[in-house]
Amino acid sequence: MVRASSSSNWLPAINAYYLGVPFPIEKAHIRNITAFNDNGNGGVDTKEKSKEMVKNCHYKERNHKDQSLFSAHKRLVALFVDSKSLSVDLKATILLFITSSFHHCCPSLHQFHMAPAQLLLVFLTIVLRFVSAQQNDGSVSVGASLTATSNLKPWLSSSGEFAFGFQQVKGTDNFLLSIWYDKIPDKTIIWYPEEGRMVPTGSKVELLRESGLVLTDPQGTEVWRSGSISGVASGFMNDTGNFVVFGGNSRKLWGSYDFPANTLLPTQVMERGGGMNSTISDANFSGGRFQLRLLPDGNLVLNTRDTLSGNTYDAYYISGTYDDSNSTNSGKQVIFDATGYMYILRRNGQRFDLTPRGSLPSGDYYHRATLDSDGVFRQYYFPKNPTSNTTWKVIWFVPDNICVDINDDSNTGACGFNNVCSFDGNQPNCECPQGFSLLDPNNPSGDCKPHFTPTCDEVGSNNGEDMFDFIELDNTDWPFSDYVHMNPSNENTCKSSCLEDCFCAVAIYRDTQCWKKKLPLSNGRKVASANVKAFIKYRIGDQPLKNPLGLPGKNKDRRTLIVVGSVLLGTSVFVIFVLTGVICVGFFVIYKKKPINTYSIRKAVETNLPSFTYQELVEATDGFKDELGKGGFGIVYKGVIGKKIVAVKKLNTVVHDSDKEFKTEVDTIAKTHHKNLVQLLGYCDEGDQRLLVYEYMSNGTLAMFLFGDSRPTWRQRSHIAVGIAKGLAYLHEECSTQIIHCDIKPQNILLDDYFNAKISDFGMAKLLMLNQSHTNTGIRGTKGYLAPEWFRNTPVTVKVDVYSFGVLLLEIISCRKSLVFESDDEGMVVLTDLAWDCYQEGRLEAFVENDMEALNDHKKLATFVMVGLWCVQENSSLRPTMRKVNQMLEGGIEVDF
Structure with missing residues (x-):
């Protein structure tokens, strides 16, 4: 862009043009017209050519023909309009300047009898034409931005085949910054920033001179940026699908091709050491379990990985392009050329074919090679002139059968724990076996949880077939x-043998051999052999029903239900009408005589959750006998509804605002859906009785897990910490109504069958609409986890949860409680002080009490401690957001030590 300080120098030229008065151009104006080059918006050649063009027009002898001057102007106009590094505003200004000067240096123009107004009309027509062309040539100016809305117009490549912008993720209100095929009906996404973080409506991406591409959420918090770059001159969405950020002299600073998400495109190259991850699912673009890498030794491999630690497992596909006897025969690059042919280029120049040569001409088809969420690497094609209902077709894929090709007992296999993989054509399918259901309903290839209780529990030893089947x-x-x-x-x-063994969860029988197995089960698969049988053991009375609440009638024979239902329907219609009339009259008589008050008539909870009578929950809990825990607003009891174990929370009726707390909890939890939040299954709102029905967490609270007799593993603890961070980030930033928990502590974190963390107790949550930043409330929470602002009569924001999480994170790291009053050592009383001292003195081994597993993972340990200390800063504005915390814990953002 031309410097702001020089903008006034253009006014005489503009005024002269509007007035039709000749305006001689001075050398200062020549400097201004080329000033954009000094700011990195053009090359030396462009600068010299522009000066020469202007000199040709204004400083040559007057005996030059007007036609030659006109041609010089045309060349000058074309030079600037064709430039891909100039902004629309700068082009329009330069065109106005050139046209004004042409009015002066070509006096014979008046022979066309064109008045100034006519000249202006012609000029504006030209400018609008060029501006329109500029908007579709793929160029993006510094300062340009896009905001995530449903009617967003993206940045298009010149052909319109590729688009850069925000795409709304199906089934959610969130958006994904991405590049996609814009002429394909389903707008197939081919790139997104690492880890595929979704953002809410109102988020913005901007091209900044000193930062490159920067993605921020509606509150202005940075979510992602295109590396550490500066001196940005422009951006360009090209027709290969590569978005490039340029510096001065058209120097490339960053390109999306260099950071593939889960897809390679024609003309894209993957170097040694490069790689990409699958997504978790088609609707979750976070990094999944599968990975494609070109190893330093030259082999192209597919492998699974631990999404938490990043550790990789054994490869389930190996290209075989490593030669230990001849290094020049090893792979150097994966090349996807413009014709749709993909191969590994060896160091000696030879090729190792991945896809068939001459498969389909790229001029007639779009191509892409994607590592899909199921772990299969596929090359697809799609016709550029499709008929109706055309879909992507598969040319080639590896491995041949992922269900059996993954044979690593250190991970789950093609599907999650307890899941079963079957292969149909080129598509693996994951399905939970009977008696299990998905831990995350949005991830069909994820872990499956049993609906029945473990076989070894507090009931004691089993009696074989009398108790199990x-x-x-x-x-x-x-x-x-x-x-x-x-x-x-x-x-x-x-x-x-399995029935009599309380540790046996599954028995496999094949060819006179028997294998007894424990949960969780890994690498589940359907096999062709007809003589293999799996026997899944369950406790009689615990066999699951399809209805998660175990409502009666679901296990009955369908035909019987239809017959009985038809008879009952035919005989009960009249009865229903009679009863309805009687009930209406009865209510009218009763309530006409009785004053209406808030205790006799209560507003119905606006939710689609099932409701229960108080008596039903009394029976479900056997008279509230089995107490699981007690909180500030109620007691939690174990119960059974149908044949499903549940947790029933009974709110204290003596608390003045318990009714308000009840409404808050039901309304908010019913609208939240996240794998790290406890699921609400139903409620009771009868008289003064307020009860909530939750899913039952078999492994109890985090407090029991952390502070018990044995220390949990470092891997378990770090997994739990990340899960809590994700749950809080969801509450703070991804709900339609922002939620502050206000009481994050180990007692309010529950653990499921696989020790996944789930945040509970929303009874003390306060809601914030998205256009608010704080709420005023009385002190809530637990000593040792309370942020300083609770005691200062200052606004309470989501940062109080960040503080509490910081304390909790330090507890998870050290397996110590936040406050230990009985300690004789004063420095050991407050955990945050101990953490700070140990970190400052470089004594992390003292903080984790010589936990060798944690110390061997020193980088992660130091990161976790650093993040915990950052979260407990006294000044709330200095604490990170939970989204940022999650990114640091997962390694998406490097933490400097």
Whole structure:
């Protein structure tokens, strides 16, 4: 852009043009017209050519023909209009300047009898034409921005085939910054920033001179940026699908091709050491379990990984392009050329084919190679002139059968724990076996949880077939997880042995052999052999129903239900009408005589959750006998509804505002859906009785887990910490109504069957609309976890949760409580002080009490401690957001030590 200080120098030229008065151009104006080059918006050649063009027009002898001057002007106009590094505003200004000067240096123009107004009309027509062309040539000016809305107009490539902007994620209100095929009906996404973080409506991406591309949320918090770059001159969305950021002299600073998400495109190259991750699912673009890498040794591999730590497992596809006897025969690059042909280029120049040569001409088809969420690497094509209902077709894929090609007992396999993989054509399918359901309903290839209780529990030893039975699955196997192998055996012996063994969850029988296995089960798969059987053991009375609440009637024979229902329907219509009339008259008589008050008539809770009568919950909890825990607003009891174990929270009726707390909790939790939040299953709102029904968490509270007799593993603790951070980030930033928890502590974190953290107790949550930043409330929370602002009569924001999480994170790291009053050492009383001292003195081994697993993972340990200390800063504005915390804990943002 031309410097702001020189803008006034253009006014005489503009005024002269509007007035039709000749205006001689001075050398100062020549300097101004080329000033954009000094700011990195053009090359030396462009600067010299522009000066020469102007000199040709204004400083040559007057005996030059007007036609030659006109041609010089045309060349000058074309030079600036064709430039891809100039902004629209700068082009328009330069065109106005050139046109004004042309009016002076071409006096014969008047022979066309064109008045100034006519000249202006012609000029504006030209400018509008060029501005329109500029908007579609792929160029993006410094300062340009896009805001995430449903009617967003993206930055398009010149052909319109690719678009850069925000795309709304199906089934959510969130958006993904991405690049996509814009001429394909489903707008197929081919790039997004690492880890695929979704952002809410109102988020913005901007091209900044000193930062490059920067993505911020509606509150202005930075979510992502395109590396550490500066001196940005422009951006360009080109027709290969690569968005490039340029510096001065058209020097490339950053390109999306260099950071592939889960897709490669024609003309894209992957170097040694490069790679990309799958997504978790089609609707969740976070980094998934599968990874494609070109290793430093030259092999192209597919492998699974631990999404928490980033650790990789054994490869399930290897290209074989590593030659230890001849390094020049090893792979150097993965090349996806413009014709749609993909191969590995060896260091000696030879090629290792990945896709068939000459598969389809790229001029007629779009191509992409994607590592899909199921772990299969596929190359697709799509016709550029499609008919109706055209979809992407697969040319090639690896591995041949991912269900059996993954054989690593250190991870879950193609599907999650307890899940079963079957391969149909080129598509693996994951399905929970009977008696199990998905831990995350939005991730069909994820872990499956059992609907029945573990076989070894507080009830004591089992009595074999009197207490247990089997669900039998044909042609199903989990090849790992066994702890006993019996050979020879027969089917009855195999089953009996499992029934009498409280550790046995599943028995596999095949060819006179029996394998007994514990949960969780890994690498589940359907097998072709017809003589393989899996026997899943469940406690009689715990066999799950399809209805999560176990409502009666779901297990009945369908035809019987239809017959009985038809008879009842035919005989009950008249009765319903009569009863309805009687009830209406009865209510009218009763309430006409009785004053209306807030205790006799209560507003119905606006939710679609099932409601229960108080008596139903009394029976479900056996008279509220089995107490699980107690909080400030109620007691939680264990119960059974249908055949499903649940947790029933009974709110204290003596608390003045418990009714308000009840309404808050039901209305907010019913609208939240996240794998790290406890699921609300139902409620009771009867008279003065307020009860909530939750899913039951078999492993209790985090407090019991952390501060018990044995120390949990470092991997378990770090996994729990990240889960809590994700849950809080969801409450703060991803709900339609912002939620402050106000009482984050280990007692309010529950653990499911697989020790996944779930945040509970929203009874003390306060809601914030998205256009608010704070709320006023009385002090809430627990000593040791309270942020300083609770005691200062200052506004309470989501940063109080960040503070509490910081304390909790330090507890998780050290397995110590936040306050230990009985300690004789004064420095050990407050955990945050101990953490700071240990960190400052470089004694992390003292903080974790020589936990070797944690100390061997020193970088993560130091990161976690640093993040915890950052969260507990006294000044709330200095604390990070929970989104930022999550990014640091997962390694998405580097933490400097």
